[in-house]
Amino acid sequence: MEPKAIMNPILEGNFYTSSKKNSFYQVKVDENYLGLLNTNGSLINNQMISIRDILGSRCARRRKRIGENCECHPKGKNRVLSFLENTLDEQDKSAYLHIYSYVMKNSKTGSPQKRHSFKLTLRFRLFSNYEDNMKEAFKWRNTLKQLVEKTQWRNPLLKSVENYDVDTDKGNRLLIVLNPKSGPGKSREIFENEVKPVLMEADIPYDLYITRARNDARNYIKTSNVLKWKRGIVTIGGDGVLYEVVNGIMERTDWKHVTKSIPLAIIPGGSGNGLAKSLSFCSGEPYDHNPVLISTLNIIKGFPIPVDLVRIETQSEVAFSFLSFGWGLIADIDIESERLRIIGSPRFMIWTVARLIGLRTYTGRLSFLRVPAEKVKEVVASDKYVEVQIQDSYLMEEENDKKSTNHVDCNSNSSFDMDSISLDTGCIRGEPDQVGRTESFYSLSSHKSAYHSDNASSSYLSLPETAKKSRTTIYGPKSQLPSLNKPIPKSWEVYQGEFVMVHATYQSHLSGEVYFAPDCKPNDGIIWLLVAKAGISRVNLLQFLLGLSNGTHLRCPFVEMIPVFAFRLEPLCEGSHIVVDGEVLPHSSIIQAEIFPGIVSLLNKLPPAENATSSR
Numbered sequence: 001m002e003p004k005a006i007m008n009p010i011l012e013g014n015f016y017t018s019s020k021k022n023s024f025y026q027v028k029v030d031e032n033y034l035g036l037l038n039t040n041g042s043l044i045n046n047q048m049i050s051i052r053d054i055l056g057s058r059c060a061r062r063r064k065r066i067g068e069n070c071e072c073h074p075k076g077k078n079r080v081l082s083f084l085e086n087t088l089d090e091q092d093k094s095a096y097l098h099i100y101s102y103v104m105k106n107s108k109t110g111s112p113q114k115r116h117s118f119k120l121t122l123r124f125r126l127f128s129n130y131e132d133n134m135k136e137a138f139k140w141r142n143t144l145k146q147l148v149e150k151t152q153w154r155n156p157l158l159k160s161v162e163n164y165d166v167d168t169d170k171g172n173r174l175l176i177v178l179n180p181k182s183g184p185g186k187s188r189e190i191f192e193n194e195v196k197p198v199l200m201e202a203d204i205p206y207d208l209y210i211t212r213a214r215n216d217a218r219n220y221i222k223t224s225n226v227l228k229w230k231r232g233i234v235t236i237g238g239d240g241v242l243y244e245v246v247n248g249i250m251e252r253t254d255w256k257h258v259t260k261s262i263p264l265a266i267i268p269g270g271s272g273n274g275l276a277k278s279l280s281f282c283s284g285e286p287y288d289h290n291p292v293l294i295s296t297l298n299i300i301k302g303f304p305i306p307v308d309l310v311r312i313e314t315q316s317e318v319a320f321s322f323l324s325f326g327w328g329l330i331a332d333i334d335i336e337s338e339r340l341r342i343i344g345s346p347r348f349m350i351w352t353v354a355r356l357i358g359l360r361t362y363t364g365r366l367s368f369l370r371v372p373a374e375k376v377k378e379v380v381a382s383d384k385y386v387e388v389q390i391q392d393s394y395l396m397e398e399e400n401d402k403k404s405t406n407h408v409d410c411n412s413n414s415s416f417d418m419d420s421i422s423l424d425t426g427c428i429r430g431e432p433d434q435v436g437r438t439e440s441f442y443s444l445s446s447h448k449s450a451y452h453s454d455n456a457s458s459s460y461l462s463l464p465e466t467a468k469k470s471r472t473t474i475y476g477p478k479s480q481l482p483s484l485n486k487p488i489p490k491s492w493e494v495y496q497g498e499f500v501m502v503h504a505t506y507q508s509h510l511s512g513e514v515y516f517a518p519d520c521k522p523n524d525g526i527i528w529l530l531v532a533k534a535g536i537s538r539v540n541l542l543q544f545l546l547g548l549s550n551g552t553h554l555r556c557p558f559v560e561m562i563p564v565f566a567f568r569l570e571p572l573c574e575g576s577h578i579v580v581d582g583e584v585l586p587h588s589s590i591i592q593a594e595i596f597p598g599i600v601s602l603l604n605k606l607p608p609a610e611n612a613t614s615s616r
Contacts, residue, residue: 005037006030011143015122027122029140031147034099034120049118052151054101055202055300057144059137061130062092094125095133097140100201102297104286114289115297153303153603155230157261174199174206174299175229177217177245179269182237187269191236194292195267202300204231217241221248232263232603234299238270239323243581246309246600250320250476263304265603267295272334272511272582274323275602281508282522283605291512302605306523306598308506311479312580314588318474322600323581324510325593327569328362328501329532329541331579352545359541361534362576365496367488368567371526376563379524477596481566484590488568498534500541500558502569505530506595510548517561518551525597529562530554566594 009028016024026037034054036047099120104113122140124133158172176195180188191208199206207229211217217235221244226233235241242264249258268276268291276295280287283302285294310321326334333352482488503516504527510516517528532544536558547553554561569591571578578585585591 006033006035010147011140013122013140029144029147031150034144036120049101049103049120051147052301053103053118054099054144054148055198055297056148057097057099057141058201058203059134059141060096060098061134062094062096090130093128093130093133094123095130095137097122097124097137099144102293112286112289114286115293152301155261157227157230172205172231173229174204174231175226175233176206176208177211177220177233177235177237177241178208179211179217179235179237179241181211182241183270187236190267190269190292195236195296198293198296198300204300206234211241215244218244218248218251221245222251226258226262229262232265232299232304234265234267234603236267236269238268238582239266239272239275240270240582242266242275242322243319243583246320246322247474249600250474251472253475255475259600263601263603265295265299265302267292267299268512270582272514274510274512274514275507277509277512278507278520278522279602279604285605288512298605299603302603304601305604305606307600307602308523308525308595308597309599310504310506310527310593310595311477312585312591312593313479313484314578314585314591315484316586316588317472318476319580319583319585320476321506321580321593323507324503324505324516324579325591326501326503326577326579327364327571327591328499328503328576329360330501330503330510331577332360334579334582335577335584356538356542356545359500359538360575361498361500363498363572364502365494365570365572366499366502366531366567367492367494367570368529368562368564369489369492371563371565376519376526379521379526379563380519382521382524477599479592479594481568481592481594484592492568495531495533500532500534500536501530502532503530504528504564504567504593514548515551516548516553518554519563522602523598525565525595526563527565527567527593527595529564529567531560531562533558533560566592568592 006028007030009030011027011029013027014024015027028035028037032051034049034051036049099122101118101120102115103118105116106113122137124137124140126136127133155172176191178187178191188210209217209220211220221233226249233245235245245264249255252258266273266276266279273291276291277287279298280291280294283298285298287294307322310325312319312321312325337350488494505517505520506527507522508515508517508520516530520526520528532541536544536556540556540558544553544556544559547556553559570589571587571591574587578587578591
């Protein structure tokens with residue numbers, strides 16, 4: 001519960017607000033909150049901003065303005081103030097501190113909570129000269145920065161907290177891998193208009209790599225010194241680009257060190273976006289209102305959490321999956337609707353209707369190792385995160401075994417405006433200075449393009465060309481299952497016959513609208529294997545598909561959700577797609593999958609209870 005007052009403030013000051021003439025307020029800051037109070041010490045409409053919701057702050061001087069209207073006397077809602085570019089107002093001796101936060105706001109209409117941008121501008125004019133006012137503003141900024149940093153995760157590979165300076169530490173960077181062709185092809189616009197401004201508010205430096213072809217991200221991750229991006233590797237696009245990044249890591253001989261040291265993250269720009277939805281669902285963040293914003297905040301304010309991977313082996317290749325494996329109906333819908341990808345997620349609904357009309361069945365043999373009922377009950381009864389036992393047999397091996405046989409060679413084909421409040425000792429609110437340059441994207445014909453953040457520590461470079469893909473050497477954890485040409489253990493169960501679909505997942509959602517495995521946690525060590533056998537009617541199948549939005553699909557007859565550690569699928573017919581994380585695998589007469597718990601880390605905000613007790 002939020003405190004009613006800040007009793008021992010670290011910072012406090014008196015300011016006027018430009019939104020109300022002659023209104024005087026106090027601003028107080030302690031280790032947990034920034035509070036806006038009336039002169040009697042009471043809160044302004046419960047305005048207590050958690051330090052955990054503050055991204056960053058910036059000191060600036062006001063620019064020259066065109067026009068005579070004072071900002072505390074706006075004339076009409078559509079009035080726009082214009083500023084002379086790159087021209088500072090030397091007549092104004094004030095300094096300004098802009099504080100950026102994203103706060104949870106209750107809806108008046110009864111809809112779920114949403115996160116809203118909340119910008120607070122403090123004007124410092126205690127002294128007669130600009131330099132002393134700016135020193136005071138910087139004192140507030142530096143204190144706020146230290147408080148905010150204590151609530152955020154730092155990679156242990158960076159220097160100690162005492163000597164840490166986010167402005168100068170070159171290692172505290174993100175690598176952003178963007179696929180401009182994902183989904184409806186709007187990843188560039190998503191980055192430029194939605195992601196980049198938030199990163200700038202948080203003072204997070206980054207490097208941006210734009211993919212140019214299939215497997216480009218995979219090759220780049222495989223051949224680059226990814227350890228220099230200690231804050232993490234972020235993908236913008238669909239689930240497929242993260243799939244390439246994960247498998248690029250598993251093609252590295254130092255994959256163990258990379259997976260331990262560098263967290264991954266995803267910002268949705270595709271059609272499905274199942275992983276982004278699953279992670280936000282676990283943290284209790286309101287994803288559906290603004291998926292890109294929530295996912296970006298998860299990266300900035302998040303901590304690395306362990307996430308399971310599934311090793312999938314066919315006769316021609318080995319792949320590592322973080323989301324799902326599909327054969328049958330849902331896989332067909334996913335792949336065959338690609339021709340409609342320009343319309344985004346509605347493509348799935350359109351193709352679902354088509355597949356219901358022309359329903360197909362497939363013959364095959366499905367074998368699996370079922371999870372004991374006791375473990376399933378433990379997972380279901382747990383909170384949205386569970387404790388996992390990481391398999392030390394491969395994570396704790398020494399790095400000198402890189403050249404061992406642990407790899408596979410294969411060919412791989414209110415009265416207060418919540419959006420902006422300005423508090424100062426006068427009536428003019430300044431605009432933040434834009435540091436650096438304004439960037440624009442190169443055209444698609446560019447063969448080398450990289451875009452670096454506008455932070456002072458950033459620079460503009462061209463990232464090197466990636467190596468051409470030839471043969472693939474898969475490292476990563478060694479399989480603990482029998483080889484494909486050997487029989488399964490007797491303890492495994494076998495289903496044989498005709499199926500409408502076999503679909504496995506290790507996340508709760510397959511897409512933003514498909515709540516596929518209600519009991520699934522991102523690190524529970526379980527593959528949730530859904531089997532729909534032939535004989536299900538179109539009415540029941542329609543009921544199943546409609547229930548995917550709320551998790552009631554498991555009540556349908558002929559549908560079974562089986563928790564397993566591993567499975568083997570042997571398609572006895574051709575014609576269906578084999579899909580892993582939205583990517584098609586070549587047809588194989590045998591496919592084998594096993595789960596490796598908590599093998600990678602993804603940046604995500606923790607649930608409230610854990611977030612309150614987490615430490616750096």
